[in-house]
Amino acid sequence: MSVLAAESPVNLTLGIDARRAHPTEGWSCIVPSATSGVLPTPQVAHRRGQVGPRGRFAALTAAFTLHSFRKKATREGEQPDMIEVENLSKRYGDKVAVDGLTFTVSPGVVTGFLGPNGAGKSTTLRMIAALDVPTSGRVRVNGRDYRSSPAPMAELGLLLEAKAVHPGRSARDHLLAIGQTAGIGKARVDQVIELVGLGDVARKRVGGFSLGMGQRVGIAVALLGRPGTVVMDEPVNGLDPEGVRWIRALLRALADEGCTVFYSSHLMSEMAQTATNLIVIGRGRLIADSTVEQFIAKTTAASVVVRSPEAPRLRGLLGRPGVRIVSDGPDLLRVDGVTPEEIGTIASLAGVPVFDLRVERASLEEAFMQATQDSVEYKAAGSESL
Numbered sequence: 001m002s003v004l005a006a007e008s009p010v011n012l013t014l015g016i017d018a019r020r021a022h023p024t025e026g027w028s029c030i031v032p033s034a035t036s037g038v039l040p041t042p043q044v045a046h047r048r049g050q051v052g053p054r055g056r057f058a059a060l061t062a063a064f065t066l067h068s069f070r071k072k073a074t075r076e077g078e079q080p081d082m083i084e085v086e087n088l089s090k091r092y093g094d095k096v097a098v099d100g101l102t103f104t105v106s107p108g109v110v111t112g113f114l115g116p117n118g119a120g121k122s123t124t125l126r127m128i129a130a131l132d133v134p135t136s137g138r139v140r141v142n143g144r145d146y147r148s149s150p151a152p153m154a155e156l157g158l159l160l161e162a163k164a165v166h167p168g169r170s171a172r173d174h175l176l177a178i179g180q181t182a183g184i185g186k187a188r189v190d191q192v193i194e195l196v197g198l199g200d201v202a203r204k205r206v207g208g209f210s211l212g213m214g215q216r217v218g219i220a221v222a223l224l225g226r227p228g229t230v231v232m233d234e235p236v237n238g239l240d241p242e243g244v245r246w247i248r249a250l251l252r253a254l255a256d257e258g259c260t261v262f263y264s265s266h267l268m269s270e271m272a273q274t275a276t277n278l279i280v281i282g283r284g285r286l287i288a289d290s291t292v293e294q295f296i297a298k299t300t301a302a303s304v305v306v307r308s309p310e311a312p313r314l315r316g317l318l319g320r321p322g323v324r325i326v327s328d329g330p331d332l333l334r335v336d337g338v339t340p341e342e343i344g345t346i347a348s349l350a351g352v353p354v355f356d357l358r359v360e361r362a363s364l365e366e367a368f369m370q371a372t373q374d375s376v377e378y379k380a381a382g383s384e385s386l
């Protein structure tokens with residue numbers, strides 16, 4: 001995380017130019033502005049599914065009034081914020097942790113990073129942050145090696161190991177110390193403290209923080225430099241439901257404002273709601289690089305659910321080799337191997353009434369299990385062995 005990044009020899013030896021860490025220098029896509037108006041209107045938030053019946057918008061408003069975002073104006077000829085990973089490998093002794101990965105993480109959308117335990121996600125993220133040296137291949141952050149960045153904290157916001165905080169320090173002192181390395185002042189520190197919801201405990205020792213509170217400190221560090229690219233390793237880990245909802249909205253808001261957002265998680269339902277694109281790896285190798293929708297569609301078969309008062313007759317009409325039909329009730333059929341268009345046409349030509357006709361896709365979790373079944377290294381024994 002930035003804790004590591006800011007305090008690592010990488011940053012300290014870079015000679016960070018404090019002036020360039022400021023958004024006015026055009027480095028940041030996250031510019032606090034009380035009036036920028038980028039917080040989605042209730043209508044927009046509702047369309048995006050950010051508003052539930054009990055005022056989810058209110059929660060979002062609270063989260064973002066302290067930190068609203070404005071789209072980055074990419075200067076002509078300036079490299080857009082993105083992460084480019086090229087033929088990247090990492091070996092620890094005999095263990096190949098990352099094996100020839102090539103992918104690009106683009107700005108403007110949230111990209112999720114998935115893989116079973118030990119797949120190489122954290123190792124890849126550490127190499128992106130230049131905290132681990134690749135055995136071969138290379139990584140470019142916003143067009144260059146991150147180590148050569150003149151403003152690392154504005155370039156890349158990192159959450160890699162939230163617990164990498166001195167337990168005797170207060171959260172605020174921790175943030176102030178890191179901020180000082182990049183010329184970031186108290187005002188911004190207090191702003192991110194409020195943003196992550198730690199206002200009441202910011203002067204307390206981090207050693208006494210819960211897992212979720214520690215995670216929020218890490219997120220605050222990642223956002224401190226108003227980075228154009230955000231990389232987080234399991235940011236949702238340990239957060240309560242409000243925190244999970246908050247980080248989802250935060251990541252999407254960052255992406256909406258043009259940031260490059262890349263984060264890992266094992267929470268599939270959460271990932272499905274937050275990410276647009278996915279990088280999936282197993283045993284260090286690339287399994288998928290696509291949108292969430294494409295990944296599910298490619299990996300799992302979609303069923304068509306059809307409801308008709310003449311379900312048995314329709315079943316007879318649809319039956320042919322390669323088609324699998326299951327009765328899910330007296331008037332409900334689940335059909336694999338026939339498109340909804342075909343079912344609708346066949347039913348219409350035969351005069352069979354149809355009251356419901358829809359495609360049911362598998363969940364991201366099902367698709368992930370399917371795609372990674374041969375890549376799982378650490379498998380628990382079945383409960384029968386208890």
Ligand SMILES: Nc1ncnc2c1ncn2[C@@H]1O[C@H](COP(=O)(O)OP(=O)(O)OP(=O)(O)O)[C@@H](O)[C@H]1O
Pocket residue numbers: 092095096097115116117118119120121122123124
């Ligand atoms: N510093 C290290 N020294 C030796 N082996 C390592 C080191 N870091 C990672 N590994 C090994 O590399 C492999 C990939 O580990 P990594 O932490 O990147 O996986 P991951 O995808 O992040 O897993 P998880 O989902 O459990 O966090 C593992 O087999 C791990 O034991």
Ligand SMILES: [Mg+2]
Pocket residue numbers: 121122123233
């Ligand atoms: Mg990991």
